[in-house]
Amino acid sequence: MWDHGRWRLAYVVAAALAFARPVAAQEHHHHAASADTTRTAAEPDSVVHHHHDAPAPVHEHDMSAMEHGHDMAAMGHDHETAMSGQYGPYPMSREASGTAWQPDRAGHHGIHTMRGSWMLMLHGMTDVVHDNQGGPRGDEKLFSSNMLMGMAQRPVGPGTLGFRTMLSLEPSTIGKDGYPLLLQTGETANGQTHLIDRQHPHDLFMELAASYSIASGNRSLFVYGGLPGEPALGPPAFMHRFSGLNIPQAPITHHWLDSSHITFGVLTAGAVWASAKIEASAFRGREPDQNRYDIESPRLDSHSFRLSLNPAPAWALQVSFGHLKSPEQLEPEVDVDRTTASAMYAGGWTGGHWETTVAWGRNRSRPGPTLDAVTGEATVQLQEKHTLFARAERVEKNELFHGGDPRDGATFDVGELSVGYRFDFWRSSHVATGVGVLGTLSLVPAAVQDVYGDNPTSGMLFAHVELR
Numbered sequence: 001m002w003d004h005g006r007w008r009l010a011y012v013v014a015a016a017l018a019f020a021r022p023v024a025a026q027e028h029h030h031h032a033a034s035a036d037t038t039r040t041a042a043e044p045d046s047v048v049h050h051h052h053d054a055p056a057p058v059h060e061h062d063m064s065a066m067e068h069g070h071d072m073a074a075m076g077h078d079h080e081t082a083m084s085g086q087y088g089p090y091p092m093s094r095e096a097s098g099t100a101w102q103p104d105r106a107g108h109h110g111i112h113t114m115r116g117s118w119m120l121m122l123h124g125m126t127d128v129v130h131d132n133q134g135g136p137r138g139d140e141k142l143f144s145s146n147m148l149m150g151m152a153q154r155p156v157g158p159g160t161l162g163f164r165t166m167l168s169l170e171p172s173t174i175g176k177d178g179y180p181l182l183l184q185t186g187e188t189a190n191g192q193t194h195l196i197d198r199q200h201p202h203d204l205f206m207e208l209a210a211s212y213s214i215a216s217g218n219r220s221l222f223v224y225g226g227l228p229g230e231p232a233l234g235p236p237a238f239m240h241r242f243s244g245l246n247i248p249q250a251p252i253t254h255h256w257l258d259s260s261h262i263t264f265g266v267l268t269a270g271a272v273w274a275s276a277k278i279e280a281s282a283f284r285g286r287e288p289d290q291n292r293y294d295i296e297s298p299r300l301d302s303h304s305f306r307l308s309l310n311p312a313p314a315w316a317l318q319v320s321f322g323h324l325k326s327p328e329q330l331e332p333e334v335d336v337d338r339t340t341a342s343a344m345y346a347g348g349w350t351g352g353h354w355e356t357t358v359a360w361g362r363n364r365s366r367p368g369p370t371l372d373a374v375t376g377e378a379t380v381q382l383q384e385k386h387t388l389f390a391r392a393e394r395v396e397k398n399e400l401f402h403g404g405d406p407r408d409g410a411t412f413d414v415g416e417l418s419v420g421y422r423f424d425f426w427r428s429s430h431v432a433t434g435v436g437v438l439g440t441l442s443l444v445p446a447a448v449q450d451v452y453g454d455n456p457t458s459g460m461l462f463a464h465v466e467l468r
Contacts, residue, residue: 083112083119086153086162087213088220088272094310097240097261098207098230099222099268099279103346104313107242107353107381109468110149111430117154124148125466127248131179135442135456137197139180144173145248147206147239159214164226170201171292182442182458183414185399186255188329191290194399199250203228203292206262220272227298228288229266231281232306233322235342235359237261242355243344243377246389248438248462252416253395256361256373257340260322262288265298277308285325285335301325304338316344337364353381369411371396387422387436400448407448415443422464434464 083092087099093108094101110123126146133139146169153162177189178198187200209226230237237258238244238251251257263283270279285302304322311317324336342359356378364370373395380388394415401408422436438460444452 084160084215086151086160086164086211087222087224087270088277089215089218090272090275090310094316096236097258098209098226098237098266099211099224099232099270100230100234100236100240100306101277101308101310101316101318102236102241103316103344103355104310105346105348106316106344106355107346109466111467119153121151122149123467125245125464127462127464129179129248129460129462131181131249131458131460133180133182133197133456133458135182135453135458137182137452138456138458139197141179143175143179145170145179146173147202149207156212159212162211162213164207164209164211166207167204168202168206169204171204174201176201176290176292181249181252182440182452182456183252183395183397183400183416183444184250184254185252185397186259187287188290191329193402194330196400196402199254201292203262203288205295208295209266218274222270222272224266224268224270226263226266227295228262228264229268229283230261231263231266231283231302231304231322232268232270232279233260233281233304233320233338234258234306234340234361235318235344235357241344241357242346242353243357243379243389244391246379246387246422247377247391247418247420248436248460248464249418249440251375251377251391251393252397252414253359253361253373253375253393256338256363256371256395257342257359257375259287260304260324264288264296265300267300275310278306279308280305281322285323285327286329287327289329314346318342334368335366337366338362339364351383355379369398371398371411384427384432385424385434387424387434388420389422390417390419392417394443412445412448414445414448417441417443420460422462424464427468430467432464432466432468436462436464438462 085092085095091104093106094104096102110121112121126144128144131141147166149166151164153160178195178200181199182197184199185196187195189195205228207226207229209224209229211222211224213220213222234257265284266281268279268281270277281304282300283302284299302323302325304320306318306320308318319341322338324338326332327336340361344357346355358376360374362372375393377391396411396413398409398411400412418438418440420436420438422434424432424434426433440458442456
């Protein structure tokens with residue numbers, strides 16, 4: 001265990017990740033020219049063409065701008081070379097998890113290619129982690145968090161048809177009881193007791209969704225459906241935003257902001273007007289159960305609304321509200337009204353890229369208390385080899401004790417401060433491999449220090465592999 005910040009273990013781990021061989025992409029080193037809207041018999045399939053009133057797209061080799069987080073807005077509007085998104089006539093780099101928006105300048109990782117009229121994208125990553133949580137409630141575990149994501153879109157009729165798939169092996173590589181994470185709460189491992197001080201694994205099927213959008217000028221209308229999918233509620237999920245995906249542990253504010261990113265049954269309709277988007281969702285309010293390999297029965301018993309605004313290429317803002325019907329399996333009589341607001345910023349310079357997210361969430365239980373949470377996180381990448389990241393969180397929690405303890409149901413104001421670093425020691429054109437370390441200080445009030453200790457420290461050592 002970690003004891004006042006001192007190591008008591010040595011860490012040696014080897015990790016391997018096998019992905020299906022992606023479609024090969026050509027390497028080019030010259031600057032992109034404006035896309036030609038007229039295809040000749042001599043043109044290869046990798047040429048992307050204009051579609052309706054969307055910004056003119058790019059050749060396959062221009063996708064490197066998205067892969068390395070360059071200013072896609074400048075490309076799209078100044079040079080008419082940005083690939084259009086699935087839901088509207090804006091740079092593809094704006095789209096994150098579900099239908100959520102991130103800054104146009106956000107890092108857009110993955111392998112992109114064209115096959116005829118189809119634009120294809122494959123992205124995947126895994127962390128093999130040695131986790132050692134400190135204090136009397138701490139525990140340790142070796143596990144792997146991972147995901148593989150595929151996207152496809154093409155013109156169909158007057159609009160754009162899109163598909164999104166996301167899978168994870170975490171039910172096997174983490175297990176039902178999750179991994180140790182002090183102060184984390186939410187969901188269950190056995191259908192009988194709450195998970196406390198542990199982060200649950202994601203389901204095998206994280207997203208199986210389809211969409212259709214029709215654009216005219218700088219406006220569009222779209223529909224999105226998923227089983228599972230993500231409703232219009234909260235900021236992009238933490239493993240999709242650049243400021244959070246590099247941090248090997250989940251935020252303890254997850255169930256106040258983005259826990260609905262795996263929802264079994266979602267229908268969303270939205271409208272885009274230039275830099276603004278308004279959308280509404282009907283979805284299944286119940287969070288996934290302990291059976292992580294199945295697809296649960298869909299129902300549309302909950303609803304949400306979200307307003308998003310990208311006032312400049314570096315910014316993404318959102319406010320949202322959702323009514324979740326019986327989200328917790330072990331508290332079926334309790335509904336939750338969730339309100340969130342967030343701001344994301346992405347900036348860069350020669351040899352560097354920086355993104356940050358600040359978000360607030362409120363869960364109003366009916367019946368029950370109203371609890372707030374706030375998080376701030378940032379990631380800086382230097383020379384594509386050095387990645388530094390940090391997260392600060394504060395949250396009001398009332399699930400830190402099981403029934404039988406006199407403090408069961410009591411609310412405590414807790415927090416965490418985390419900082420870390422990863423060095424990518426080997427990179428190819430489409431794969432990056434690195435090793436890193438994360439340290440966390442848990443902030444607990446005096447009323448629970450008898451079980452948590454005096455602000456315990458924890459740490460993770462990890463190996464990282466990512467498609468890029």
